[in-house]
Structures are given as structure tokens and as C-alpha cells.
Amino acid sequence: MKRYILGRLAVVPFLLIGIVTVAFCISRLIPADPLTSIVSERQMGNEEVVKAAEARWGLDKSIPQQYVLYVKNLFKGDLGTSFRTKQSVTSDLGERIPATLELAIAAMIFGGGGGVALGALAASRQNKPTDHVSRVFSLLGSSLPVFWTGLALLFVFYARLSWLPGPGRLPARTDPPEHITGLYTVDALLHGQWSLFWQALYHLILPAFVLGWAVMGSVSRLVRASMLDELHADYVRTARSKGLRRGAVMRGHVLRNAMLPVLTILGFSFATLLTGAVLTETIFEWNGIGAYAVAATRTLDYPAINGVCLFGGTVFLLANLVTDVLYAFADPKIRLS
């Protein structure tokens, strides 16, 4: 197993180089002159200002030179300066990651937990009404455009019924808790600010539901399929024939073995949630990575686009690595080979 894990680790640097290169290429594909988004229109005629801007962003050098410069800076943790916010992309990302992380965790609890429960329920009642209802619910989850579901739910629960709060992470004119982790719910708890905690949680419900539903679909389908595979295995018949109750077999044997393939999709789902929050964040005015990415693409802010791509690629890479390693620990078959 050591060899297996080392083998997986050995590929990581190469993939990272690939990710960096692709991110760089995409950002340099942009046909528009990046100068127009840095220098104001009135200053474009001012040669000194243009020269200074070019030198500052390395725009006066050739593309390969820009690449070398870019990789060098990357090693120092410098992703460049955003054209739009005029701040370093690293600190921009750092500020926004906690918001996305909080949303992704909430969505994961909802989508992952709900998906496992729904899939297990569907498998234990195969081809019965419960199974069909769960199939429709799951398929709906992966068929709904999240930006539309978000709008619709906001309209019903916020605008019409006022049961749930509107967009944003906290009510307007409310100060966030003092920064510890950046996750408002956690920070509020750590400071013992209960009302703030409830407010933050309250604002999480809708976006987490919208985002989690999509994941719930794929998770529940996989749990169902994987449990059905296990249900027909010999050891289940043995357990049943020695007199174990159906429920006990389900919980003790089937669910446990069926969770193996599910592990993979859970890891992958979390990565998807972290990066796929683009649309949800736009609708719910959630100041995370996704909203940052959208703003960056609208203003052709390529250091920022680059940074977000790098972040997304790295998260995916790590998620895959972690699930592979966990899988190796969990599955004795991999350990043997």
C-alpha cells in the first residue's frame, strides 16, 4: 500500500505543472488588451502611465518570459495583483475561501447525508413507490439549474412568505463576528454570540439546500446502485439464513460495504461544491470564490481568473488524492494487490 500511495503522490507535481500551465495559457488567450482594464480610458493616451503599467504587470515581456516570471512568483505564493480589486490575488482568495468553505460544508452535510439516507432507503425498498419517488427527487436535483432554483426559492420563502432571509451571509448592517476561522457560524460560536450564530445559520439554509440538492442526486443514485450490488452478495444470504434481521444485515453489513464506492463520489462532490458554488454564490450574493470568479471573468481580470483556476484545480487534485488514499485504507483488496 505504501507503494500505491507513493505512486499516487509522485504524479501530483506533474499534474500541478500541467494545471499551472493550462491556467497560464487560458489567461494569455484573452484577446482583449489587458491594459484597458488596468489603465483608465483618459490615461490611455498618457505614454508614461501606460509604460509604467506595462512594466508593473510584466506585459512588455514575451509570453515565455511572462510564464517564467509567473512560475517564479507562484513559488513565492504571489499570484499577482487583481486588476479589479487592486489587491494581491492571494489575499483576495484568502478572504473569500472561508465563505465558500462554510457554504460547501453546509451543502455537503445536507447533500451527502441526505443522499446516503435517500439512497439506502431506495435500495431497501427497490421498485416500490419510495424507490420511484427518490429516483424522481434525485433526477430533479441534477436537472434543475441552480441559479433558477435559487431565484424561485428566494421568491417563495423570502419575498412571499418571509420565512427565510434574503441573499447575503448576515442581515444588512450586522457586523460579522471577529475573524478567527472566517466561517461566521463557527466564529460566532467561539465568541459565544448566540444570536449571531442563529442569524448566520438562518442565512445558510437556502443556499446550502440549493447547492446540496444537486449533489444529493448523484450520491443517492450511487448509494442505491452500490447497496443493490451488495444485497445480492453471498454473505448477505448467509447472514440472513443464520437468522439475522433484515435491518441488522442492512446496517451492519450492506451499508458498510456499499459505502466504499460512495467514498469516491463524496470526495469528488465536496470538490465540486467548493468550486461549483459559482452560480449559487451569484444568486445569493455570497462573497466567496465563485462570486469572485464571476466578477473576474466579467472584467477580464486575468490574474484573478488565473488564481481561481489554480485554486479549483488544486482542490480537485487534493480531493482525488485524499479519496484514493482513504480508499486504499478502507478497501483490503487494494492493500493486497
Added chain:
Amino acid sequence: MSTEPVITDPPAAADADSASVSRGRRLLRLLRRPGIAFGVAVVLFWLVVLVTVHWWAPYDPFESTGKRLSPPSGDHWFGTDALGRDVFTRVMYGSRQSLPISVAVIASAVFIGSVLGAAAGYFGKWTDAVVMRLTDVTMAFPAILLAMAVAAALGPGLRNGFIAMVIVWWPIYARLLRAQVMAIKHREHIEAAVTIGATRGRILRKHVLPLSFTPVLVNATMDLGQVVLLTASLSFLGLGALPPSPEWGAMITEGAKNFYQWWIAVAPGLAIVSVVLGFNFMGDGLRDALDVKAASR
């Protein structure tokens, strides 16, 4: 598996045979499954709309035809938008944007992916290494971020959205085909063909690719829905279809700007959901029906 090794492989050859003879009939029989039938019905409905909409649509999709922002009524079934255009008409015309582009994206992705994936699986060595590393790097990016970045780099518009989405989708088919080819290439009917002296290209085309038809079909059906979703998402973000065109995602953006005039976003949203659900039901049913493992249950 319990029989002598000599007769373990013929099913593969038989499979290829029956696939070429009765594929049409087998696919028709699938329509008896309610999920597939529902999916096919929805997709057929939208195809009919796509072809005939200019004959029966009540209004022009680009002209202001009524009071601005008027709620649904007998004259305007889904109301009018901020420019007074009929929402129902625009949603029906929207099928002309979303469906062709998703078919084009998947067809291109399947073509590019099949060629590269089959080559990688069949020739192995450095061809395999190069193609697989390319898929690794492409797939290392989250689909929506990659599509956004490429679309932003190329500039908004459906044509560039199309290029971005092909870049996102081809690796999936390259991997699928590679795995299929690797599994098939050591079967006996391939060895037989090699012995007869068939060229590698001919073996790929005549003996390997036909066997990969089923998994590609199932995947492509599911992915068609996902492309419809991604097209709408890109347009919603302003990176796909541009404003005057009646694209569903772009229409939802207009709906979001007029949040309290709910009818503007409702109809295009329902259109997206129905199309994607249709493709998903078809794909889900096909997977259940064609997957040998599931069929034995």
C-alpha cells in the same frame, strides 16, 4: 467461467453480430420502459417545437408586442418581459439555441474523444501517455470554472461557449473509449482479424468501435442534459448567448433583474428543467436497460 476456456469469448463476437443486425429493434423495445418513454416524449416535443415554432408562435420573439412587464394573461400566457416581448414566444424560440448547441457539443466531444481515446487504447505507448496526460490536466479543472475561463478568454457568444464546452467534455469520452478498447483488444475476434491481415485502422473501425456503442450512447444521453444546463449557466453569467437572443439562461438573467416579476424567469426555467429531465430520464433508463450487470437483476 465454469466452462472450458475455449468457449469463454464467443459472446463477444455474438454481441458484435446482434448489435449490427437488430440494434434498431432493440432500441425501439426500450421505449416500453416508462422512464425512457417519458424522456423520449419530452425531447420529441422540444424537437417538434424547434422545427415548427416559426409557423405557430403567437408573436415575434424580438419585437415589443405588449405592455412592459405585464403578468400572465390570455394574450400573453407567460406575461411580457422588461421590453414588452412575449415570454412564451421567446421560450419556444429558445429551443433553437439550447438543443442544437448541446447536440453539437456532445457530437464533437464524442468524435474528438473517440478518435484520441481509441488511438490511445489501441496503440498504447507514447500515444497513450500523451493523450492521457492531456485528459488528466483538462479534467483536473472543475467543469464550470474551465468553461467560464475559456469562454471569458475567447469573449462571450454561443460559438465560443461551444468551443469552451467541447474542451470540457472531450476527455470524458477519450477515457471511456480508451477503457473500452483496452478491454476489447485482446478478445479473440480481434486476434482473428489480425491473423487475416486486417489493417489496424480497419480493426478499430469494424471490430472495436461498434462494441463501444452502448456505453457511449448512455453517457452521451446523460451529458446532453448537462450541456443544456451548462449552456444556460454560461448565458446566465453573461458568457454565453448575448441579450437580444431568446436563450433560456439569458432570459433567467433578465428575470433576476426583475425579481418581483416572477413570470419572466419561470417559463425559461421550466423549459430547461424539462429538457434536462428528459435527457436524464432517457440516460438513466438506458443505463439500467443496457447495463449487463443491472439487467441480470
